Amino acid sequence: MAKPLREGAKLMVPMDHLRPTQITIGAYHVAQKIHVTRRLSHADLPPFLDKHRVHVVLGPEHTLYVVDHHHWVRAWHEMGMExxxxxxREDLSHLSQRKFWAYMVDNHMVHPYDEQGRRQPIKALPPDIHAMRDDPYRSLEAFVQLSGGIARSRQPTRISAGPTSSAGTSKGHSTPITALPPRWPARYSSR
Structure with a gap:
């Protein structure tokens, strides 16, 4: 039996050993992270990478699962970093697959939602970083979050049209907000 990794351990890991815990990323957000990384001088890159380490959980069969910074790891993948x-974060390699995924779900460490905002089974998670699909709303969410518009949450984000008064209208608007545009995914509705 392998010695467990301690929480907080810092490692350099091969890109192709990482497994995502979400189905989608925002391609625009990834492009922004590529831009940020490319602007760094050679001397500034190591401390920058240290500050933006990918958070991983060691799962069954010693598989490394990314639980935070999927956009950074995808950006670095596209830049050719190996x-x-x-x-x-945690070494859960002692758990069975069933107990591991139950723990991951219970602790909000997996986000199995597709680009339509529909929850998918765990088996729908991509096999590698490159296979994560684009969801433009993930970029929108990230940029709104970065600008201070919404707080980071463990739950799927729901963007509403604003606080409503007792009459059911958005403050400052005279008509009730009843629905979002037809192509807006359900996970962003205010209901």
Whole structure:
């Protein structure tokens, strides 16, 4: 039996050993992270990478699952990096697959939602970082979050049209807000 990794351990891991815990990423957000990384000088890159370590959980069969910074790891993948800095959140390699995924779901460490906002079974998670699909609303969510518009949450984000008064209208608007545009995914509705 392998010695467990301690929480907080810092590692350099091969990109192709990482498994995502979400189905989608925002391609625009990834492009922004590529831009940020490319602007760094050679001397500034190591401390920057150390500050933005990918958070991983060691799962059954010693598989490394990314639980935070999927956009950074995808950006670095697209830049051709073969090794990425990682921070071990937990070593759960002693758990069975069933108990591992139950723990991941219970602790909000997996986000199995597709680009339509529909929850998918765990088996729908991509096999590698490259296979994560684009969801433009993930970029929108990230940029709104970065600008201070919404707080980071463990739950799927729901964007509403604003606080409503007792009459059911958005403050400052005279008509009730009853629905979002037809192509807006259900996970962003205010209901």
């Amino acid at each position: 090794m990425v800095p990682a921070h071990v």
